[in-house]
Amino acid sequence: MNRGNRIIYDQTGKVWIQTGEAAGDILEHDTITELNYIDIEFGSIDYGKQYIESINPITKEPVLKNIEVILTDEQKRLKALEEELSMLKEENKNRDSEIVNTAFEVVNMKLNNNI
Known part of the structure; x- marks a missing residue:
């Protein structure tokens, strides 16, 4: 089938859209x-996250749809690594403070004992 060009224009003849x-x-x-x-x-x-699918003719409001984000294998791997890093940081939060406290104690002992 062949379909011709549809032209949408305003009251002055200005062309707005051509199919x-x-x-x-x-x-x-x-x-x-x-x-x-x-x-x-x-x-x-x-518009980077949503698009206008249509306009509700009764409410005159746009009907928005989310743009589906399809991650590449590399992006999926990066996301997994970022999540793993975040978990490791959370797990080591208490350990880091223990290390700092121990280091502080060592420095205090050295200062108090003139070492």
């Missing part, structure tokens, strides 16, 4: 009976 031509196993254009718009406040959506 472009398409050929192959594609769907025909839907019939448009009404066009509306909404303005989204700048910065209100993190």
